[in-house]
Amino acid sequence: DDDKMVKSRWVQRVKYLDDEASIEVILTYDVVKEVTRIDGYEQFFTQYLLEQTAHMNSAYSVRLYELLVQWKTAKKTPVFNIEVFREQLGVEPTEYNRIYDFKKNVVDLAVNEINQKTDLKVSYEQKKKGRKIVGFEFAVLTNKKTNKKEVGIERDANTADMFTIDGLTDKQLKRIVLHKEFISTYGGLATGDNGRDWKLFTEFMVNEIKKNPSNFSKKKPIREYLNGKDDDYQYA
Template sequence: MSDKKLKNEVVKTHRLNTALQKLSLAEIRLMQLAIIDARETGAGIDTLTPLPIHASRYAEAFGVTRQTAYEVLIEAETSLFKRYFTFLDERDGKPVKSHWVSQAKYLDDEAIIEIMLTPAVVKEITRIDAIEAKTLFTRFALEQVAPMKSVYSVRLYELLNQWKQAKKVSFDLNTFRGQLGVEDTEYKAMSDFKKRVLDLAVNEINEKSDLKVSYEQVKKGVAIAGFKFKV
């Protein structure tokens, strides 16, 4: 593996990885770049230092045009600032809500977005201990998800990557929907959820990444209560 591949590695705690969140494909890509760049450069590794992400960096990482990258950064200045995620507090197990960024500024003359990560995000991407790293952190090469066109594919890959050593995992349906970023009002019919979210994501993961996955339904009576995956 080349140095570039080794460097372009997304690393975050399992808690952040399994958080309930709602990000667009462009936003989740920006957060992946933010995690990589913060850890590699040290910029933005705290809550006070702006982390710059250039449009050319986004374009190169995800194979899009510079114009598309410019538009993503401009939109993210407003949209990413509004996004939040929900995770469980390690002290008492209670749900906590946090924004991804505390500040966002687009520098149009330089085609750069500067963001400041929130304390919760900084904690979940920097707290690495050599002994704990293999068991407490999810890590994968950005190249594995960069070609994916669906945000559900990216999120499912992140979730399943956490369990690739165990080779299997089960998800409760309601929690699973929240982890993928599916709104309560979206794809309420199971047939729609499977067609437009789950099967789409599984097929794209199998086609474009290093994981090979399959799933089966977990039923409670006649109702589908969740899904069991083989990784």
């Protein structure tokens, strides 16, 4: 409200729910306050496709993508002051203090991954004061390699992605794993109590599908198990 910069962490608390194979996250007050103001048009938040960053291996790549995609229309960023830039990328003060190490292990790594796996084609120039590098300026263009296979992310048409699992809900996944043909094909993966208790079996197999969907599409697309009649399913 007073136009002063506020620094805040994103997350106040994280709780791991082992029984549900999920994570409960509580955001900090400042983040919640801003998130609730997002309307997609008037606020200074950038919408970007989650699929653009889902396949990245480096957190630096994700953070750099989030930073650069805001300048996609302008096609060029302002000069990022190196100290602020390091903080934005999540580089600790004790990490990569030599400019060579910072470029090699953070900037170049992230730029290469963005160019290979996303809809952006980026490059940068170093900005100096005298002989000292004080910042980076990025060119941000559209990557013409929009097909995932072309940019190095091959995907089986029958394999679900890590968030939607072929667009199936948890309820549908639970029905699938109780299909008698599915049980006959993959039931051997469940051992111990997971193989004896139908509730545990269902939860175990749904989690396995979410973790490794490609393992369950070799015989036939997983969605086809929904096409059976009621007597094709085993219920507890």
